[in-house]
Amino acid sequence: MPDARLVDAKASFTDFANILDTRVLRALADLGFAKPTLVQSKAIPLALENKDILARARTGSGKTAAYCIPVVQKILNAKSPSQDGNSSSIRALILVPTRELSEQVSAHLRGLLTYCADEVSVCNVCSGTTNHLQRTLLSDKPDLVIATPSRALVLLRSKALSLASLDTLVIDEADLILSYGHDEDVRHIFGDNYLPKVFQSFLMSATMTEDVEALKGLTLRSPVILKLEEDEDEAANLTQYSVKCAEVDKFLLTYVILKLKLIKGKCILFVNDVERCYRLKLFLEQFSIKSCVLNSELPLNSRYHVVQEFNKGVYDYIIASDEGVGKSEQDEEDDVAEVEEEEEEEEFTSTQRDTNPTPTEEPEAGSSRKRKHPTAAPSDDAEASTSKQASKKRKRGHKDGDKEYGVSRGVDFVDVSCVINFDLPSSSRAYTHRVGRTARAGRTGMALSFVVPSEEWGKNKVVGRVESTKKDEKVFDRIEKEQAARGSKVKEYAFDMKMVEAFRYRMEDALRAVTRSSIKEARIKELKTEILNSDKLKVHFEDNPHDLEYLRHDKPLHPTRIQSHMKHIPKYLLPKIAAVQGEASSSTTDDPGARILNMLIRILHDLGLVHGNFEEDNVLRKFNQDGSSEYRVIDWLASYPHDTRRLERTDGDLDMVLSKKSYLVYKAYKLWHIENDVDVEFQPRMLPLPNGEWTLMLTDNASLWAETVKNFDEEEDSDDYSDDEGEDRSTVESRR
């Protein structure tokens, strides 16, 4: 459900019963769409009056349905018996900037068409199917085609796609479509006589940019402009922070944030290129922090699957790169700055200049009904500036990889708690879209951006010179200004650097292990795996969709040595548990609940004091990795009052008993871990030992537990609690 402030509280979809087909209304109800969002309630009736529409509404405001609903309805109207419109033709074209978005729009349309799929056919020509299949599908003249501009142009040129009967054209994410390098393609689509003279157009955009202005001139006639401005309150769901730090400190802070779970929930970490994706993934792997990568190199199916699974909650961390786009936008913003400078110079030298520029937002009612020809000569300064920038942009050409990849824009990531701009994007527009992946659908969210000060740039030998962060300060200035104009503030985040510093040694150790060759190796390995997943297994997964759950994208790549001790945070690095410090005073309390609680915290504390070699893998640390688990244990024990007696009884001999228990718990954990090669999410349980004591069990594996208990007698008298992984392994081997 989108943000309540974006929903039209006074309206309901049933209010549209006179203009929308009952099958569409039913599908909307199934999708859980009860009330339209503001952009939907405004756009749908106007669109069904055949008006051209330019809608500017913030990310996550429901723009997709705002155009999909009327487009579907128009097709149903056209095909209704009264219109005698059963002849097949392509009636609507939806242009999107990325293949990710084409998938998302298709999925939304599939939902909308649940009850009329026989009547309205849809073809997504970016879906990764073969050219041959696409041509066959298009020869059947689907009612609705979804494409990126470049894909559409290829098909138009080869005559596989004909738009002669087009009724509706939608350009979604209009502010992005040119920045994905589609500008030439768009100009050809509009300029090479592929489109009929009359059709209805929609331009949907999160921001109003010069690209949108350019498209507006190309495609809209007397449009209705829906501008759903954000006010301060609307932006309040998103809290934005920045940290000025050296390149290497980004790794340090990310390690601390993720390992200590300072952020709860799902997180997208944006980096600026593919290599950085793997560098960060391998770095986190050193600490057994699992993550998936998303970048333009990966096959479309894998990318799509990662997003789906992330949305379902299978993964917590995605490291995404949006390499191509920000660059061109940075150039564009730099160009604007350059052009502005040039103009300032001109202004300075020329007294002839018109000092009253025409207002940018004109009432549209009286404007010409003709669509502007794309090659028309620029008529004013603004267009001259635009064309200067456009020509600069064109000169730069495209990037390698899938230029139609893009996850920072438009993709509906669900329930993301935090966006970390590990690398600051290179434009303020890219920033807006990246942070728009959180605080969606009425939820709160946080964005944290690392900004490398110019005097720190290029100083670290291990991470080298990271070109993309060279202009961080300049870009950040723009970001701050743009956010301020939207009524939002990017606050400075103050980390407790004293606490963080303690982690530096480990961070540096991990960073050194992530060498260039290991990154290269990981990149190739991942690509191979994903291509295999994508192609060879595609058929299998189509037949057995449930098996997809076994296809994981967050497996460790392990091209570099993993140091097992890095997996855990040593006790001395952990923030102190407040209750332990206060135990003396609270132990005298009369409140039995508080006493139990206090004692348990003491026990957990003491569990951290097991003999020397256990330091690296002790149980308390494991608890602390999951910030809430000590409280889970406490909650659990509080609901078992009979344990209290036992614990009180053992209180006098606490150290001895707990050392033994710690050993068993540790042993169980180690065996489980080695056997399964997984990081277990522990659900602590209190279980009886053969000697009548109780201990914490950290695994649900019953046979493993039985094994541990069976060995208990043999080990009972042994003082050797040495941390010998070899011994653990052989125990596992012998059990096999």
Ligand SMILES: Nc1ncnc2c1ncn2[C@@H]1O[C@H](COP(=O)(O)OP(=O)(O)OP(=O)(O)O)[C@@H](O)[C@H]1O
């Ligand atoms: N009327 C509605 N009722 C309930 N949920 C809705 C409604 N409209 C849209 N949503 C949901 O809100 C989320 C955001 O919608 P959508 O992706 O269309 O936003 P958007 O404006 O296109 O955002 P962006 O600019 O980032 O692409 C989606 O999960 C969508 O299913």
